Amino acid sequence: MRLQQVRDWIGGQPFLDVSQHRVNPPLGGPMHWSRIVDMPIAAIILLLRPVLGTHLAEVLACAIVPLLLLGGLVWALHVATRRIAGEAAAMLAPLLLLTTPTILVQFGPLRVDHHGWQILMATIALAGAMDLRGARGGMVAGAAMAVWLQISSEGLPYAALFAVVFALRQWLDKRETDRFITYAATLGMAALPLLALLRGTAPLVQVRCDALSSAYIWPLLAFATVTPLAFRLISPVSAKGRFLAAALGGGAAAGLFVLTGRPCLTGDPFQALGPVAYKLWYLQVMEGQPIWKQARSMMGLTLIPAIAGLAGSIMAARFAEARDAHDRWLVVALLLTGATMVAILVMRAMSVAHVLALPGTAWLMLALFRRAQQQRAALVRVFASSAVALLTPAALCAIWIVATSATSKSEEKAPTPAAECRTETALAPLRQLPKSTLFAPLDMGPDILIRTRHNVVGTAHHRNAAGITAVVEGFTAPPARARAILAELNGGKGSDYLVACPGLNEFEHYAKEHEGSLAWTLARGRPPAWLKPALSGAKSLRVYRVMPLRN
Numbered sequence: 381m382r383l384q385q386v387r388d389w390i391g392g393q394p395f396l397d398v399s400q401h402r403v404n405p406p407l408g409g410p411m412h413w414s415r416i417v418d419m420p421i422a423a424i425i426l427l428l429r430p431v432l433g434t435h436l437a438e439v440l441a442c443a444i445v446p447l448l449l450l451g452g453l454v455w456a457l458h459v460a461t462r463r464i465a466g467e468a469a470a471m472l473a474p475l476l477l478l479t480t481p482t483i484l485v486q487f488g489p490l491r492v493d494h495h496g497w498q499i500l501m502a503t504i505a506l507a508g509a510m511d512l513r514g515a516r517g518g519m520v521a522g523a524a525m526a527v528w529l530q531i532s533s534e535g536l537p538y539a540a541l542f543a544v545v546f547a548l549r550q551w552l553d554k555r556e557t558d559r560f561i562t563y564a565a566t567l568g569m570a571a572l573p574l575l576a577l578l579r580g581t582a583p584l585v586q587v588r589c590d591a592l593s594s595a596y597i598w599p600l601l602a603f604a605t606v607t608p609l610a611f612r613l614i615s616p617v618s619a620k621g622r623f624l625a626a627a628l629g630g631g632a633a634a635g636l637f638v639l640t641g642r643p644c645l646t647g648d649p650f651q652a653l654g655p656v657a658y659k660l661w662y663l664q665v666m667e668g669q670p671i672w673k674q675a676r677s678m679m680g681l682t683l684i685p686a687i688a689g690l691a692g693s694i695m696a697a698r699f700a701e702a703r704d705a706h707d708r709w710l711v712v713a714l715l716l717t718g719a720t721m722v723a724i725l726v727m728r729a730m731s732v733a734h735v736l737a738l739p740g741t742a743w744l745m746l747a748l749f750r751r752a753q754q755q756r757a758a759l760v761r762v763f764a765s766s767a768v769a770l771l772t773p774a775a776l777c778a779i780w781i782v783a784t785s786a787t788s789k790s791e792e793k794a795p796t797p798a799a800e801c802r803t804e805t806a807l808a809p810l811r812q813l814p815k816s817t818l819f820a821p822l823d824m825g826p827d828i829l830i831r832t833r834h835n836v837v838g839t840a841h842h843r844n845a846a847g848i849t850a851v852v853e854g855f856t857a858p859p860a861r862a863r864a865i866l867a868e869l870n871g872g873k874g875s876d877y878l879v880a881c882p883g884l885n886e887f888e889h890y891a892k893e894h895e896g897s898l899a900w901t902l903a904r905g906r907p908p909a910w911l912k913p914a915l916s917g918a919k920s921l922r923v924y925r926v927m928p929l930r931n
Contacts (some may be wrong), residue, residue: 689737
């Protein structure tokens with residue numbers, strides 16, 4: 381879907397319009413993605429297209445951009461770790477990063493979504509938090525958070541986390557006052573113009589709980605203006621004065637949020653999808669669910685690398701000889717604790733916690749290696765030194781998976797492999813059809829958009845609540861009711877074709893959980909009379925012509 385958004389932009393879609401007009405026509409599929417993520421992809425495509433052609437330029441752009449982000453992440457982590465723990469740990473931490481599967485999965489070639497950007501911004505903010513020059517560090521951290529908030533509202537808890545940690549740090553240490561003030565000022569003062577530049581003026585007055593909007597931007601601006609003013613009016617010499625000034629800045633932001641973001645204070649914003657889509661689609665997207673709803677293997681993958689990093693950070697603080705080093709490690713431990721709590725509530729956030737854990741893990745491994753090297757017995761020294769490698773994130777994850785594999789086989793249902801329904805080869809037969817609106821599973825929507833000229837009813841992107849609801853209800857309703865749902869689509873013109881994929885996890889869920897539904901009948905090869913086979917050459921897909929309702 382990201383590549384389709386870039387294609388539309390290059391093809392002439394306005395900068396401020398990020399909607400997908402081939403989704404759920406004629407209304408279109410609303411989106412809230414940021415052009416920040418689109419820019420490097422589009423730039424590389426435009427640079428390479430005259431030489432290599434469009435297709436190869438797109439492939440290379442989608443392969444290069446994740447690697448560029450990974451290079452930036454390695455650099456930011458090196459800088460942050462060097463400021464925290466010195467050169468040795470700063471050399472080890474990037475090596476650990478490059479062997480951490482829960483992080484690398486977000487930077488693989490063709491992985492051009494926004495998750496890699498989030499990890500990068502968190503690491504840049506960590507580097508700012510550790511800068512010896514407080515004002516500069518606060519500015520860097522604030523700018524990184526301001527960019528993150530343009531990309532995704534998932535940055536909001538981290539922006540608040542850094543603010544709380546900086547406020548606590550300056551309360552205990554007067555030298556940290558400049559870092560907190562510049563962080564507050566930069567965060568709000570940068571977020572507002574960036575939002576207006578990237579999204580126009582509409583978000584400045586609209587309340588959207590799933591993206592940066594008036595619900596959040598005005599509290600951020602209040603935080604940015606009240607905090608420096610409070611520190612001017614209240615002497616920061618005493619701890620009491622610093623606490624009061626910081627409390628005024630945070631209180632102004634919280635108070636204004638109660639006024640501007642009241643709808644975002646009640647319940648889950650995704651419940652705006654409606655009960656059907658929320659229950660049958662959103663709650664099935666496991667990456668957005670809390671840890672207690674995950675499989676046992678995923679629980680360990682989420683927690684163990686973070687716990688190892690937290691243990692290392694606490695031990696490093698405990699054994700630090702200088703006060704400044706002790707304080708830096710405590711800051712790392714607090715940030716990592718907060719990030720881990722976010723990951724416990726939302727599984728996909730674990731990558732941020734894991735990157736914040738790497739400095740502590742690197743310190744712990746080096747400390748244990750040095751201790752192992754001090755052993756007199758050669759055999760003990762060799763085995764103890766080698767055992768340190770078991771603390772790498774890759775080893776910890778592998779050990780947990782092996783340890784839980786036996787119980788997983790007996791207690792957890794193995795997922796059914798999805799049929800090859802989304803590949804170039806599988807979707808190629810669809811090009812034989814005239815340009816149409818296809819009623820297809822949500823997970824196939826972006827692939828159909830990219831690989832064919834057809835429209836689709838819905839994709840797995842929550843702003844298109846109407847399209848998602850239509851797809852879920854259509855596949856889970858009895859055939860007679862499903863026919864009426866399909867007839868109402870496309871502005872009352874109806875959907876032209878229906879695409880089914882019996883091996884797709886989403887489709888299997890519809891069929892198995894809703895006996896007698898349209899998906900259930902299609903999975904058994906018994907389509908209703910109003911669906912006529914349309915393509916005989918589609919191996920993985922089942923494509924049907926939707927016969928119109930008779931008046």
